[in-house]
Amino acid sequence: MGLKAFIGKLYAGIAQKQIENMRKNGIGLQNKTFQYLVNEATATVFGIDHGFANIKTYEDFKARVPIRDYEELRPYIDRIMRGDDDVLWPGQPAYLAKTSGTTSGVKYIPISKQSMPEHITAARNALLNYAYETGNTSALDGKMIFLQGSPEMHEVSNIPVGRLSGIVAHHVPIYLQGNRMPTYKTNCIEDWEEKVEAIVDETIKQDMRLISGIPPWCQMYFDRLSAKTGGKKIKDIFPNFKLFVYGGVNYEPYRARIEESIGFAIDTIETYPASEGFIAFQNSQKDKSLLLLVDAGMFYEFIPAEEFFNDKPTRISLKDVELNKNYALILNTSAGLWGYNLGDTIKFVSKNPYKILVTGRIKHxxxxxxxxxxxxxxxxxxxxxxxxxxxxxxxxxxxxxxxxxxxxxxxxxxxxxxxxxxxxxxxxxxxxxxxxxxxxxxxxxxxxxxxxxxxxxxxxxxxxxxxxxxxxxxxxxxxxxxxxxxxxxxxxxxxxxxxx
Missing domain, CATH: 3.30.300 (GMP Synthetase; Chain A, domain 3)
Known part of the structure; x- marks a missing residue:
C-alpha cells in the first residue's frame, strides 16, 4: 500500500462518520439547512422581494416562494450577469456554471463560495465511502482520469464562467494533482474527437486505476484504446483499473457493452452531480440506490410527478415523502436558487437512510x-x-x-x-x-x-x-x-x- 492509499484509508473513516450523521439525522439536518439558507439570504434582492424576514416555517416559505424554472428565475440571473451584488445570495457568485438547457438554451447557474466546497466534498466522500466499504484504496496510488469539459473559463462582470466539470477541475485536491489525467493542455481541447485521441495517446501507457465520466463518452474512449492496441480489452491495457465512476445517465443500458470492453464486471460508483448542486451518490456496492446528501447546503422539496403540471400541486419537504413514488425534485441552495425545478424525477427506496433512484426528467x-x-x-x-x-x-x-x-x-x-x-x-x-x-x-x-x-x-x-x-x-x-x-x-x- 502506497502512502496516498494509506492516508486515504484514514480519511475514509472520518468521511464515514459524516455519512453516518446524514444517515441518522436526515430531517434535523434539512431543518437546519432550511433556517440557514433563509437567514443568510434575508437581505438579498430575492429575500426582500419574497419577505424572507417574515419566514419562520416551511409553510411560510411555500406561501411566499413559488416554484420556478430557469426562465422564471432569469431576471435575477440577468442582474447578476450585469454585475449586481446580493441578488440571489450575499455578494457575487464565485462562478457561473454554463450549461445547455432543453428549453432555455444556454443557462448560467450561480455557484457561490459556500456551495463550491459542497461539490468537492461530495465527490471526495463518494470515493472515500467506497474505500471504507471495500477496503480498496489502490486507486489513490495510480493514475485517474475524469473525462470532462474544458477547464478554460471566461469572465462576465468579473465572474468566471465555465462548464461545471471544468470548474471542478480547478479544485482537485493538491494531493491528487499528480494522479490526475489528462494534462491541462489536452483537457482544454474543445473538439471532442480530437480530445479523446489526445487522451488515448497520453494515457495508453499509464497505470490507470480510476476512470470517471458519462458512460457513452467513456465507451468512446474505451473503443479508441482498444482500436489502438489491436483489439485488447481495457483490463489488459490497464491491469490495475478497478473502479469506474459515472453520472448523468442511467448506467444499465450501457453496462453490458462497457463491461465487455473492460473484460470484467468492474466496481462502479454512481454519482448525481448537477451544476445546481451535488445531490446524491451510491454508498454501497450491494445497493444501486443513491444516498441523498441532506447536509450539502441544499433544502429539498418534492412534488408528486403526476401533479407537477397542476395549478396547485402538492409541495412537501423530506419528512413527508413516500416510498416508490415519483417526485419532481425542487432545490433551494446556498448559491441562491429558490423553489428551483431541477427538471429531474426521483423516487425514494429507503427512508432510513434517505436513498433515491433517478427515474427520469419531468419534461421527458x-x-x-x-x-x-x-x-x-x-x-x-x-x-x-x-x-x-x-x-x-x-x-x-x-x-x-x-x-x-x-x-x-x-x-x-x-x-x-x-x-x-x-x-x-x-x-x-x-x-x-x-x-x-x-x-x-x-x-x-x-x-x-x-x-x-x-x-x-x-x-x-x-x-x-x-x-x-x-x-x-x-x-x-x-x-x-x-x-x-x-x-x-x-x-x-x-x-x-x-x-x-
Missing part, C-alpha cells in the same frame, strides 16, 4: 394519448428483454408517431442502435411492448382499446447517435441524448440513420 415523457410513459419504464422494458436475449444496446430514444401511415394506428417509435441486434426484430419488439404494458397500465389500456398499436422499433446504423450528436454540435462533454420526447424533433432527424 410520452403522453400524446394520456399514457404518460416515463424514462424508468422504457429503460426497464428494453433492458429486461435485451438481457434475456443477450443483446447489446448502444443507445436509444423513443418518440410518439401520431401521424401513422394510412390504415395504421398511432404508435411509439423506438430508435435503437444495437451492438448485437435481435435475430427476430418483430418478436423482440412484442416482448418489450408487453413489459412496458405491465409497467404502465395507461399504456396497456390504450393498446387494449385499439387507440395505439404496439411499439415499433427502428434499427439505426452503427455510430448513428454519435453522428447525430456531432451534427448537433453536442458531441462529448456533459451532453446526453434524451431517452424520451413528447414530440418528433429528435425522431425526425434520426430517420436518416435508419438501417434499411
Amino acid at each position: 415523457y410520452i403522453s400524446a394519448f394520456g399514457e404518460h410513459v416515463i424514462g424508468e419504464e422504457v429503460e426497464h422494458a428494453l433492458m429486461k428483454i435485451a438481457a434475456e436475449e443477450g443483446l447489446d444496446v448502444v443507445e436509444f430514444t423513443v418518440a410518439p408517431q401520431v401521424n401513422a401511415p394510412a390504415g395504421q394506428l398511432p404508435y411509439h417509435e423506438w430508435f435503437i442502435e444495437f451492438g448485437k441486434a435481435p435475430a427476430d426484430l418483430k418478436a423482440f419488439s412484442q416482448k418489450v411492448d408487453k413489459v412496458l404494458q405491465i409497467k404502465n397500465i395507461y399504456y396497456a389500456d390504450l393498446i387494449e382499446g385499439n387507440i395505439l398499436q404496439p411499439l415499433i422499433v427502428k434499427v439505426l446504423k452503427k455510430n448513428a447517435f454519435v453522428d447525430y450528436m456531432r451534427a448537433e454540435g453536442k458531441l462529448g462533454g456533459q451532453n446526453k441524448v434524451p431517452r424520451l420526447s413528447n414530440d418528433r424533433k429528435i425522431a425526425d432527424q434520426l430517420t436518416e440513420y435508419i438501417l434499411n
